[in-house]
Amino acid sequence: MANIRTMSFDAVIVGGGGSGMRAALQLAQSGYKTAVITKVFPTRSHTVSAQGGITCAIASDDPNDQWQWHMYDTIKGSDYIGDQEAIEYMCQTGPEAIFELEHMGLPFSRTEQGRIYQRPFGGQSKDFGKGGQAARTCAAADRTGHALLHTLYQGNLKNETTFLNEWFAVDIVKNADNAVVGVVAINIETGETVYVKSKATVFATGGAGRIYASTTNAHICTGDGIGMTLRAGFPVQDIEMWQFHPTGIHGAGTLVTEGCRGEGGYLINKDGERFMERYAPNAKDLAGRDVVARSMVLEILEGRGCGPDGDHVYLKLDHLGEETLNAKLPGILELSRTFAHADPVVEPIPVVPTCHYMMGGIPTNVDGQALTIDKEGNDQVIEGFYACGEAACVSVHGANRLGGNSLLDLVVFGRASGMFIEKQLREGINLKDASEADIEAAMAGLNRLNGSSDGEKASDLRTELQTIMQNYFGVFRRGDYMQEGIKKLQELRPRIENVALNDKSNAFNTSRIEALELQNLLEVAEATAITAEARTESRGAHARDDFKERDDENWLCHSVFFPAEKRVGKRGVNFNLKTREAFEPQVRTY
């Protein structure tokens, strides 16, 4: 008997970050009984750390800007495995979604005309790459994520969304038809385990940057949604595609926004050379993030790194002047002084490529419906299951995300998921109830953990996992190294499944939560490792020493990782634009 309480909702959103709260807002506005399960108070979600802005063709900086140019940039940036239909939808719908946020009160920075301030970001162009650098990233100083997340929380308060704050979703509950009918979740404060039943379950669980030792991501970015999805037997897509942000603060890992380079900052090596001029003669420091990150690593490997160990480069900002830095990048001044002990007004910031963003995730269509792929290779909708934001792979980022596109992804697809679920609820959703055995199945992992005592410490195992990922699946990858990494992860699996939980108490037991997070990290790490080894080419963020070229003949496709067989399959990229003919793959230069 699954002897636990049931709570029922029309829609349950797992995750209280940007995409989850945007989806929740849509549903709460429509009057459906909506709950957000979030393991931290919503404004502590990782969206809060986004700095530079949200990219969108609102035609403020350039009155002639066009969303089609943004679409072109995003497709090129994705190294051509972003789904063009989804990118078209995002870029076209974007302005509406941005103006809604502004009407809700988001305190955007302003131009003299009173419009939203936009700054240049990497990979942005006018006129389909022919018109030079664009300035398309809408900003609230360098605290855009904070401003956006708080505005969304405020909007949800206004619309009386139910928040299950500091609740942790443990596993998916599936019914006899393999449809998703909610989750088992723990109330962290009391330790109570509850079946949260829902007609629509939305995963907005964010990324998993904590699989790497060095990451810009918050402690909470542990891929819980991906872990649950894989344990439920559903696939993930393009999970080998991890973005390394060029400018994490050396040592601390904290993010320094691309907006620094957008405002005129640039990278230098130990000789003071502005080296990006050699690697990307046109875009220079505003080339795609994958290109800049690789160039930095090459500078370091070739002995031109800075510092006593030559293991980082410098981001120079002092030439912008104190006034500009205070007005445009106040948060960066604070972070650099705190974590790098460097004052950017007078000295450069030591930076190094740092794990930042998971391009892959749960495959979905534009409406947020989660997908699996049947034996004939056709997409099949998983009934009752939806995903949006970083946890999803809709896919607008393909093999490399452009800066400023993650916040747009959050609001556009959070909103789209909410609207689609609203429509489905109106038409009526009828899913079979979960049986006792179905609920019991979703509690198996938790029950096993609660009974465990003689295993190893979660913190030690987590460090080991992060070190493996950092060493074998970093900016540059190689087949034999990756095979070794996969073997090490295989050895780690039984040890992590047997992790010790010596603290059995119920009140705010973060040991239990961290052990569950560790198990999620392992699922993400293993899927990443196996898929990365399988993709025998270099594309976007996936750069292999042993397969240096992009291989469109074999790999102009999504990878799909099936957890039951640990098999990597392929899925076609969507080239069906509604408003024009598709953008054909080109050689990608900046």
Added chain:
Amino acid sequence: MLNVSIYRYNPEVDAEPYMQDFEVDTQGKDLMVLDVLEKLKAEDPTLVFRRSCREGVCGSDGMNISGKNGLACVTPLSEAVKKNKLVVRPLPGLPVIRDLVIDMGQFYAQYEEIQPYMINNSPAPAIERLQSPEERAKLDGLYECILCACCSTACPSFWWNPDKFIGPSGLLQAYRFLADSRDTATEERLANLDDPFSVFRCHGIMNCVQVCPKGLNPTKAIGHIRNMLINSAT
């Protein structure tokens, strides 16, 4: 070795709270207080505290550090250690759930009290509502609040009247909307604050200003609200 003294309380095990002493090898580094807590948790997994971004923007790890409220993730030992000793307690004035984790319900209720969202019922334009850089500048120093509760839990007026006084954080947010040129509910907002407690229990002690990890100034915002209330009464 650094001496660390930490407030411990697990309601299922402990009859009452106590201070537990630890020794931590910092290897001479000027670590952040959060780093020290993480080291201790690796040794003693029962130690409980909140944390998320570890860079001072999410507001999870507000705590009382050697007598002063602050965020553990951006407070270096060099600022917090006195005579080789670090003392960490939960934020004062709110119920403790366990160890360094407090029940923030009261604090959040005060935030909700001030209607922390834009109110403007005129039809929205097809683009953004225009706002000049000067109008927007009035929001600087207000919108950056991270709801960490360091200020309110350092405020004696909040300790005495948490049910009636909105507290520095809530009032800072109240002024954030009063100061926004796009918000049209000024009168309604002021009417909701116009009683002897909500605003006027602030006695200008300025503990809030001293502890705010974002360098914000709630006392100044409260002063602006007072002036608006007084002006609207005449």
